[in-house]
Amino acid sequence: MxxxxxxxxxxxxxxxxxxxxxxxxxxxxxxxxxxxxxxxxxxxxxxxxxxxxxxxxxxxxxxxxxxxxxxxxxxxxGSDTVRKIALVGMGNLGRALATYFVSRAPRFRMTAAFDNDPRKTGRVIAGCMVHPVEAIPGIIPAEGIRTAVLALPPESAQEMADTLVKAGVKGILNFAPVPLRLPGDVFLENRDVTASLEKVAFFSGQPREGN
Amino acid sequence: MxxxxxxxxxxxxxxxxxxxxxxxxxxxxxxxxxxxxxxxxxxxxxxxxxxxxxxxxxxxxxxxxxxxxxxxxxxxxGSDTVRKIALVGMGNLGRALATYFVSRAPRFRMTAAFDNDPRKTGRVIAGCMVHPVEAIPGIIPAEGIRTAVLALPPESAQEMADTLVKAGVKGILNFAPVPLRLPGDVFLENRDVTASLEKVAFFSGQPREGN
DNA sequence: GCCTGTGAAGCTATTCACAGCT
DNA sequence: AGCTGTGAATAGCTTCACAGGC
Structure with missing residues (x-):
C-alpha cells in the first residue's frame, strides 16, 4: 500500500x-x-x-x-455509521466531556462509561450509563467498541489503557497527564492539558513575529 | 536571531x-x-x-x-515566577478545567475567570472568582495577564478572543470547536475535542502497522 | 481571469549514527 | 563499554507555483 x-x-x-x-x-x-x-x-x-x-x-x-x-x-x-465510544473516568473532566459529546458531537455514541467509584456506577450520569471498570472486558467486545476516551488520574491511566487494549480497543484519546505505553497498532492521541497550557504560557511570554 | x-x-x-x-x-x-x-x-x-x-x-x-x-x-x-491565567467560560468544561488546574497544575494561578451568565458572576466557582465578561478590558491589563484559556460555545469564541487580545493577551488555549482568527503575534493552541475524537475514531477503524 | 489539481520546494520535527569523553 | 552532543539523513506537513480547464 x-x-x-x-x-x-x-x-x-x-x-x-x-x-x-x-x-x-x-x-x-x-x-x-x-x-x-x-x-x-x-x-x-x-x-x-x-x-x-x-x-x-x-x-x-x-x-x-x-x-x-x-x-x-x-x-x-465513517460518520454515516454509528461510531461507538467508551469513556473511562467520570470525574469532573469525564462528566464535562460526556455532556459535551452528547450535545455537540451527536455523530458519536457514548455507548458506555466506566468508573471505579461505587457511588457513580449503576447510574446514568450526563446521559451515559456508568459501569464499574471490572465490566470493561465484558462490555467492550460485546458492543464492538474500538475507540475509548480516558479521563483518569495519572495513577490508573496505564492500567486502564492496558485493560481497554486487551478488550479490543484500537484507538485512545488520552486526557490523563501521563504518557501511555501501547502496542504499535493502537492509535494514541494525547491531550495533556497541563502541557498544552505550559506551551501557551511559554509563548505568551516570548515575543513572536507577526504574519 | x-x-x-x-x-x-x-x-x-x-x-x-x-x-x-x-x-x-x-x-x-x-x-x-x-x-x-x-x-x-x-x-x-x-x-x-x-x-x-x-x-x-x-x-x-x-x-x-x-x-x-x-x-x-x-x-x-518560567515556572519559578507565578504565571497568571485567565479562564473564559464557566460551563461544564470551564469548571472542570478550573478544578483540574487548581489541583493538578499549581504552578499556574487561575487569576480570574469570566462568564456572561449573571447566575455565575460575583461568585467563587471551583476556586476561581467569576467576573462578568464586561470586566475583561479592566482586569486583564490591571493584572498583567498574558495567557487565556477559552472554554466557550462556538458562537461567542471569536468575539471573546478579540476582546482578550485587545486587552493584551498574547497566548490562547482554545477549547471552542471553531477556528480563531488572531493577529500573528498571538500564540494559539487549538484543542478541538470533536476533531480529536474524529481523528482517533478514524484510525481506530483503519488497521495500522505496529512498531 | 480565476479556478482546481498537483509536482516540486520549503519547513519542521524526529531519528540515525558516530565522534569524543570517561 | 556505554554514555552524551550533534551533523546529517529522514520523514511528515505545508506552501509555492504553475499547467490545464472553463
Missing amino acids: KSEIPPNTVARLSLYRRLLEAWLEKGTTHLYSHEIASMACVTPAQVRRDLMAIGYSGSPSRGYSVDALEDSIGRFL | KSEIPPNTVARLSLYRRLLEAWLEKGTTHLYSHEIASMACVTPAQVRRDLMAIGYSGSPSRGYSVDALEDSIGRFL
Missing part, C-alpha cells in the same frame, strides 16, 4: 464538514477552496490537498459542491 | 519536569537519556535534543543530574 491519510488532514476534514453543514442550511450550493480556507483559517492550498486526499474533485468554474462534499467527507470519516 | 524553541519541545519539557519531580522525591540523583526517554515514551535522541535546546548538558558517565535538570527546566519554562 502506498497512500496514507495524514492525521492532521482527518482533523481538518472534521472541521470542514461542520462548516459545510452551516452553509448547507443556508442554501449555498458551491464554495471555492479559498472560501472554505478562510472559514477554517487555513490556506487554500491546504484545503485542496485535504480534499485531494479523500479523492474529491471540484470544478474550476464553480468550486466544490457543498452538498456532495459534505456527503463525501461524511462517508470518508 | 537564530534559535527558536520548537513548541513540541516545550510540551515535552513540561512532561520531563513532572517525571523528574517524582524521581527527586525518591532520592535518585542521576538519570540517563534512555531512562528519561523510557518514562516519557519517546526516543533517547529526542530527549537529548530537547535538553540541548535549553542548553543543559549531562555527563557521559553519570547522565543528567535530576536536581539540576529539574531546576534548569523550571527556570526555562
Whole structure:
C-alpha cells in the first residue's frame, strides 16, 4: 500500500464538514477552496490537498459542491455509521466531556462509561450509563467498541489503557497527564492539558513575529 | 536571531519536569537519556535534543543530574515566577478545567475567570472568582495577564478572543470547536475535542502497522 | 481571469549514527 | 563499554507555483 491519510488532514476534514453543514442550511450550493480556507483559517492550498486526499474533485468554474462534499467527507470519516465510544473516568473532566459529546458531537455514541467509584456506577450520569471498570472486558467486545476516551488520574491511566487494549480497543484519546505505553497498532492521541497550557504560557511570554 | 524553541519541545519539557519531580522525591540523583526517554515514551535522541535546546548538558558517565535538570527546566519554562491565567467560560468544561488546574497544575494561578451568565458572576466557582465578561478590558491589563484559556460555545469564541487580545493577551488555549482568527503575534493552541475524537475514531477503524 | 489539481520546494520535527569523553 | 552532543539523513506537513480547464 502506498497512500496514507495524514492525521492532521482527518482533523481538518472534521472541521470542514461542520462548516459545510452551516452553509448547507443556508442554501449555498458551491464554495471555492479559498472560501472554505478562510472559514477554517487555513490556506487554500491546504484545503485542496485535504480534499485531494479523500479523492474529491471540484470544478474550476464553480468550486466544490457543498452538498456532495459534505456527503463525501461524511462517508470518508465513517460518520454515516454509528461510531461507538467508551469513556473511562467520570470525574469532573469525564462528566464535562460526556455532556459535551452528547450535545455537540451527536455523530458519536457514548455507548458506555466506566468508573471505579461505587457511588457513580449503576447510574446514568450526563446521559451515559456508568459501569464499574471490572465490566470493561465484558462490555467492550460485546458492543464492538474500538475507540475509548480516558479521563483518569495519572495513577490508573496505564492500567486502564492496558485493560481497554486487551478488550479490543484500537484507538485512545488520552486526557490523563501521563504518557501511555501501547502496542504499535493502537492509535494514541494525547491531550495533556497541563502541557498544552505550559506551551501557551511559554509563548505568551516570548515575543513572536507577526504574519 | 537564530534559535527558536520548537513548541513540541516545550510540551515535552513540561512532561520531563513532572517525571523528574517524582524521581527527586525518591532520592535518585542521576538519570540517563534512555531512562528519561523510557518514562516519557519517546526516543533517547529526542530527549537529548530537547535538553540541548535549553542548553543543559549531562555527563557521559553519570547522565543528567535530576536536581539540576529539574531546576534548569523550571527556570526555562518560567515556572519559578507565578504565571497568571485567565479562564473564559464557566460551563461544564470551564469548571472542570478550573478544578483540574487548581489541583493538578499549581504552578499556574487561575487569576480570574469570566462568564456572561449573571447566575455565575460575583461568585467563587471551583476556586476561581467569576467576573462578568464586561470586566475583561479592566482586569486583564490591571493584572498583567498574558495567557487565556477559552472554554466557550462556538458562537461567542471569536468575539471573546478579540476582546482578550485587545486587552493584551498574547497566548490562547482554545477549547471552542471553531477556528480563531488572531493577529500573528498571538500564540494559539487549538484543542478541538470533536476533531480529536474524529481523528482517533478514524484510525481506530483503519488497521495500522505496529512498531 | 480565476479556478482546481498537483509536482516540486520549503519547513519542521524526529531519528540515525558516530565522534569524543570517561 | 556505554554514555552524551550533534551533523546529517529522514520523514511528515505545508506552501509555492504553475499547467490545464472553463
